[in-house]
Amino acid sequence: RVYEATGRGGLLIMPQLDFLIDDFDNRLSMYKWGDWHDLEETVEFFLVDEQANATAREACFKITQRRHLYTNRMQELLTKVVG
Numbered sequence: 001r002v003y004e005a006t007g008r009g010g011l012l013i014m015p016q017l018d019f020l021i022d023d024f025d026n027r028l029s030m031y032k033w034g035d036w037h038d039l040e041e042t043v044e045f046f047l048v049d050e051q052a053n054a055t056a057r058e059a060c061f062k063i064t065q066r067r068h069l070y071t072n073r074m075q076e077l078l079t080k081v082v083g
Contacts, residue, residue, distance in 0.1 A: 002028070003068045006060040011053055013042050023068065027059040 002020060005012045006028070014020060016030040029046065031039040046053045 003064055006057075007064040007068070009057050009061045011046060011057045012060070013039065013046070024060055024063050027056065027063065029056055 002012060002014065002023075006024075011029065013029045013031060015033045020028050020030070029042060031042045046056065
C-alpha cells in the first residue's frame with residue numbers, strides 16, 4: 001500500500017522500516033516503531049504545517065513515479081530473470 005498511496009499523492013506516515021528509508025531516499029514520513037507519542041507528534045506536525053505536508057507528498061509522489069511503478073518492477077524482474 002505504500003507505493004499505491006504515495007503514487008496517488010497521499011501523505012503516508014509509516015512505522016520505521018529500513019527498506020522504505022532506502023526506497024524513498026529518507027523522504028517518507030515515519031515514526032519509531034511502537035512509539036505512539038512519536039506518531040502523534042508526526043501526525044500533528046503534518047496537520048499544522050501545510051507546506052511540509054505538501055512537500056512530503058510531492059517528494060514521495062515523484063520518487064514513486066520515477067522508481068516504483070509496476071513497469072519499473074517488471075523491468076527489474078525481467079533483468080534478473082532474462083539477464
